[in-house]
Amino acid sequence: MPRKSTNAGWGCRASIPRDRQPAQPRGRDPSPKSPAAVPPKRPVLSVSARKIKDNAADWHNLMMKWETLNNNGFTTANKIVNLKIGTQFKDNKLEIECDNIASDCGKLSPNYNEELEMFCAKLLETLENMAKIQQKMEKLCSTTKGICDLETYHYENGDCRTPLFHTWPTTYFYEVSFKLTEMYKKEIRLKQTIVQEIAHTADQDLMMVYLSSWLYQPYIESSSKLLLESMLLETGHRQV
Numbered sequence: 001m002p003r004k005s006t007n008a009g010w011g012c013r014a015s016i017p018r019d020r021q022p023a024q025p026r027g028r029d030p031s032p033k034s035p036a037a038v039p040p041k042r043p044v045l046s047v048s049a050r051k052i053k054d055n056a057a058d059w060h061n062l063m064m065k066w067e068t069l070n071n072n073g074f075t076t077a078n079k080i081v082n083l084k085i086g087t088q089f090k091d092n093k094l095e096i097e098c099d100n101i102a103s104d105c106g107k108l109s110p111n112y113n114e115e116l117e118m119f120c121a122k123l124l125e126t127l128e129n130m131a132k133i134q135q136k137m138e139k140l141c142s143t144t145k146g147i148c149d150l151e152t153y154h155y156e157n158g159d160c161r162t163p164l165f166h167t168w169p170t171t172y173f174y175e176v177s178f179k180l181t182e183m184y185k186k187e188i189r190l191k192q193t194i195v196q197e198i199a200h201t202a203d204q205d206l207m208m209v210y211l212s213s214w215l216y217q218p219y220i221e222s223s224s225k226l227l228l229e230s231m232l233l234e235t236g237h238r239q240v
Contacts, residue, residue, distance in 0.1 A: 015057075015060070015061045015064065016056075016057040016060045016061060016232070016237050017057060018053075018054040018057045018058070046164065048147050048150070048151065048164060048170070049164040049165065051143065051147060052144065052147060052164060052165075052170070052173050052235065053165075053235040053236065053237070055140050055143060055144055055173075055177070056173075056231045056232055056234075056235040056237060057232075057237060058136070058140055059137070059140060059177070059180065059228060059231065060228060060232060060237070062133050062136055062137055062140075063180075063224075063228060065133055066130060066133050066184070069126050069129055069130050069133070070130070070214070070215075070217065072126055073123060073126040073127065073130070073191070073214060074211070074214050074215045076119055076122045076123045076126060077123055077194070077198055077210065077211055077214050078211060079119050080116065080119045080120065080123065080198055080199055081198070081207045081208075081210075081211055083115055083116055083119065084116075084199070084202075084207065085204055085207070088202065088204070116199060119199075120195075120199050123195055123198075124195055127188075127191055127192065127195050130188060130191065131188055131192075133184075134184045134185060134187075134188045137180065137181050137184050138181055138185075140177060140181075141174070141177040141178055141180075141181040144173050144174045144177045145174050145177075145178075147170060147173075147174075148170050148171050148173075148174045151170050165234050165235055165236065166234055167234070168234045173231065176227045176230070176231055179223075179224075179227060180224055180227060180228070183219055183220045183221060183224055184219075184220065186219035187217050187218075187219040187220050190213060190218070190219060191214065194210045194213060194214055197210065198210045198211075
């Protein structure tokens with residue numbers, strides 16, 4: 001099955017660093033400088049804002065790692081399918097040639113079993129790594145909800161809330177995180193089913209469905225890229 005890249009539209013694949021505020025040197029005063037020589041200071045973010053900015057960077061990096069693993073997993077799954085289809089073709093040919101001959105004729109070669117087992121183990125390892133990423137996404141969502149709950153507690157008197165960055169209320173960061181988390185939660189369940197079934201089915205059409213489902217990830221909506229980029233733009237990781 002021809003492989004189609006799923007990274008289109010992601011732009012640069014470099015990871016985004018988490019926010020780091022410069023440390024103030026201790027024990028000495030900086031030498032006086034003229035106003036013209038002093039560079040403009042970065043705005044000091046609140047603890048909540050810095051955490052949300054770090055979370056946005058983490059979302060980007062985790063989604064990039066997921067895409068890499070998804071492509072690797074597709075390559076492995078494709079090898080499993082090709083191996084099974086090739087073996088089915090040989091078996092069918094063998095059945096014709098081996099009518100009324102010894103029953104050993106139809107036995108699978110040891111190499112087939114070893115290869116299949118190796119590819120299945122590799123695909124399972126990829127799935128486990130993707131599951132770890134999905135669990136980290138759950139933690140990011142939980143952290144963002146905690147920040148929202150803390151803000152609600154501080155502003156329970158109805159005081160006006162100032163956006164942490166530009167325009168987004170804090171609750172919107174949680175809404176975006178929740179939407180993304182739900183997409184990846186459903187997708188990891190689908191991939192678990194594919195890993196369990198792909199090596200055991202003899203139906204070639206079903207194998208193709210499994211391959212296509214793995215590659216195109218039906219539960220991860222196209223809006224996920226827009227949600228991520230909007231969050232990166234709001235937190236300052238992307239420039240207007």
